[in-house]
Amino acid sequence: MSTLIKPNHIGRKISRIRELRDMKQEALAQALGTNQQAISAIENSETIEDGKLAEVAKALGVTVEAIKNFSEENMISYFNSFHDNSTNNGQNAAYPIYNFNPLDKLMEVYDEKEKLYERLIQAEKEKVEYLEKIIKGK
Known part of the structure; x- marks a missing residue:
């Protein structure tokens, strides 16, 4: 053979x-x-x-x-x-290199959304308290 x-x-x-x-x-x-x-x-x-x-x-x-x-x-x-160390690397690269985990980014966005929602709820509570104070003052 x-x-x-x-x-x-x-x-x-x-x-x-x-x-x-x-x-x-x-x-x-x-x-x-x-x-x-x-x-x-x-x-x-x-x-x-x-x-x-x-x-x-x-x-x-x-x-x-x-x-x-x-x-x-x-x-x-x-x-x-293969990493191109020439001037074509970075912002103007023809083939960008991504160094992040998409699931990690998704979790970051979710956590940020949750914090913003909590801040919105807190702002609404403060607004209600302020309006109640004004109504009681009249």
Whole structure:
């Protein structure tokens, strides 16, 4: 029994990473200063020269090693732990990073609503007391 070994097709890896980054070939071409047909040729190539690979990696926002070692199995953990430390991070980020638990936020909103309701009840009680005082004074 022989096992088939998948070839290390760099172009397919670039294509898959580009798709995962929700980037079209035209957008990658523009980032590299080329055209869509050149990107298509790169993605169909089994090997790519190191200089060009470095440019593509930079345009995709990943490292050369990430492209070379890319596999479907490890891509989930890689992209979940990838943090962009460039100027695209933060307020103007294309992919914002949320660091909160939605249930915690929901509970905070619920507690805040409860406090506001209690303040409203207290204000109404004070208003009733004030009006009763005015009525008794007449």
